[in-house]
Amino acid sequence: MNEFRIACFAGLLAAFGLARPASAAERPSVVLVITDDQGYGDLAAHGNAMIKTPNLDKLHERSVRLADFHVDPTCAPTRAALLTGRYSARVGVWHTIMGRSILRGDEVTMADVFQRAGYRTGMFGKWHLGDNHPYRPQDRGFDEVLCHGGGGVGQAPDYWGNDYFDDTYFHNGKPEKQAGYCTDVWFNAAIEFIRSTPDRPFFCYLATNAPHAPYLVDPKYSEPYRARGVPSPMAEFYGMISNIDENLARLTRTLADLKRIDNTIFIFMTDNGTAAGAAGGKSPSGGWRGFNAAMRGQKGSQYDGGHRVPCFIHWPAGQLAAGRDVSQLTAHVDLLPTLIELCGLETPASVSFDGTSIARPLRGEPAGWPDRTLFVAVNRLDHPEPWRRTAVLTERWRLIDGKELYDITADPGQAADISARQPEVVARLRSQYESHWRDISRRFDQYVRLVLGAEEENPATISSHDWHAENVPWNHRQIAQMPEWNGVWQIEAAVAGRYRFALMQRPPEARFPLRAVSARLKVGGFDEVQPVAQGAVEAVFEVDLPAGPASMQTWLVEAGGAQRGAFYVRVERLPARRK
Structure with a gap:
């Protein structure tokens, strides 16, 4: 059955507990910055003698630091746990592709909690928890959204041709051309969001896609590292972090100029261990080998180097002592219950958190803290x-x-x-x-299904990023290579009706002629083949579907017999026919 039921979700929100909220006037705002693939050792304050991160170092100096803070070893699972306070696998996210990076529709998010409390909520950058309604950030409690698609710029759900510079991103669900480098764009949008919210507390979730691969950055950031013997791609990786550091200064300066920095809970963290900041066994040719704070493992590892990451919390008005380490074991699942307590928000009574509030250790009151697992x-x-x-x-x-x-x-x-x-x-x-x-x-036996035909997104474009398959073409580069792969989408028709399915090998904006002579669509009980006209950019089927779940698969077959699934399908529920 549908993972997302409006009535069920409304019931969850209505069932929020009766914890005494702070008045709107005294509530702090919250800025949560999370970078992508930056590890514990990828900043100077943690002992890296090569990288230059003066503004992160300053934040480290002025914050309470969670010294034994852990996340998941990859991106989407960390985000799912962070935003729900629950283990990622529990909420449906244990992979970064394959339809397993989509947050269950009946989960309450951090943004839902803040939005219900009267905060203005904004999300900028990387979402990676679902690209279609009802899983998009604007469906999950965010008032203002500017994001790329999928788990990174240039991944299958992203706008075709994006390459970090002057890209097209999704502004509240609509593609809009942007000017500049991706990280600069996210920080610009976050700063504008904060400036345009003068009279309300806000929750700003700023999730950079950098320094995730591909390692693309203006050479002015990477060349200083190359000159000091840092090999590629580590030099570009470090350069991307230097750009983040520069933008962090702009953001904190904005808060200071607006006289809001003291009563803003400012959190900096990362989503997993380093991806390119430690050479490991790769043995670059001479020069700097990177720094991983003597930990074993990197991104994707079950050893500490894969999931122990920085987390700095700065809140002068909250009397959080600067420059102090919290040594207790903490995790991403703790941040939502902690923010609920610190901000005096209502606790969602129907939700059982896996995390716990760490407000006491943050305030220097660790007595009685349990040895947790x-x-x-x-x-x-x-x-x-x-x-x-x-x-x-x-x-x-x-x-x-x-x-x-x-x-x-x-x-x-x-x-x-x-x-x-x-x-x-x-x-x-x-x-x-x-x-x-x-x-x-x-x-685990339940799919988080792609909902088609909903009023909130009709038509909807789905991509091979969410195939359930052994081989998944999850980025533009792979798709351009036209691999002979195929997979199944697990879908749900929101309502019964006639649906139009347009099978494509690129998203609609690319207008790419199909390399095929025939097309096949199998969805529910429908299974038909039709010829493809030369030069056509899509193969179209119209199907009467009942409401409810179904499996869906496509085939595009070349004259020589080579075949592959359609990497993109645009699905539209058509207007009801007049009788």
């Missing part, structure tokens, strides 16, 4: 498997894949497996993981 997994599959690339975390221990055990206090580099010497610890942590798996896996 957290869970990390890398399950980049259509159907998750238990114990696959997992980490069970406590303040002292790391259990990896249910087998390796590390005392993180004595061995932060996770070099010496002591599982044979601590079998009782292994058994205890394994038991906790098994209980956790039983709890989060209850809905």
Whole structure:
């Protein structure tokens, strides 16, 4: 059945608890900046002697720092957990593609909570939790949105031809041409959002796609690193971070100029371990090998280097002491319950958070803080498997894949497996993981379906990014290579009616002639083949669909027999016929 029911969702919001809210006048605003693929070691304040991040260093100096803060090892799962306060797999997100990066429609987001409290909410940059209604940021509590598609600029759901410079992004769902470099565009939009909200508290979620690959940046940022012996692509990666650092100064200066910086909770964090800031086993030819703060693992790893990241929280009006570390084990799932407490917001009573408020440790009151257990997994599959690339975390221990055990206090580099010497610890942590798996896996058999024919997005364009398949062409470069791959979309017709399906090999704006002589569409009980006219940019089928779920697959076949799925399909529910 449909993952998104308006009535159900309204019920969730109506069921918010009765925690005493602060008055609107005294509530702080919130800015949450999250960068993409920047690791713990990719800033100077953490000991990197090569990178130049003066403004991040200043923020580090003036903030409370979560010194043992963990996220998921890849992007979409981290965002899902961050914005819901619940484990990513629980809310339907355990991959970055394959239809498994879409946040379940019945989840309450951080933006929903702030919006209901009267905040103006804005989202700028990378969303990566669904590109179609009802999963877009504007459907999930954000009043103002400027974002790219998919998990990065140039990925399949993104506007065709985007390359970080002078791109077309989606402004409240509509494509709009922008001028300048992507990171500059996001910060410009966030600054304008803040300036245009003088009389209300705001929640600004600024999620840069940088420094995620492809590593494209003005050479003025990368060349200084090249000159000092940093190899490519690390020099470009560092250059992208330097550009972020420069923009961070503009943002904080705006808050200061508006006299709002003291009563703004300003959070900086990243979404996973470094992608290109540590050489690892790649052995670049001479020069700088990068810095990973002596941690094992990088992006995508179950070791700490894959998921321990920076998190700085700055709020002078909240009496958060500057320059202090919180040593307790914390995670992305803690930030929503923490912000609810700090801002005096109403708690959604129908939601059970996996995280907990860390307001007390932030205020320097750690007494009685429990030795908790957290869970990390890398399950980049259509159907998750238990114990696959997992980490069970406590303040002292790391259990990896249910087998390796590390005392993180004595061995932060996770070099010496002591599982044979601590079998009782292994058994205890394994038991906790098994209980956790039983709890989060209850809905793993349910798809988060692409909803077609809804009034809020009709027509809708879907892409191969969300195929359920072994091979998924998830970016423009792959699609341009025309791989002979295919996959299935799991869809839901919002209402019964006649639907028009236009099969394409590029999105509508590209107007790309099909390389095919025949096309086939299979959706629900419909399965037909038709010829493709030479030069046609789409193959069109009209189908009567009942309301409800269905599987959908397409084929475009060349004269020589080569075939592949349509990488894009534009689906429109047609007006009802007059009787």
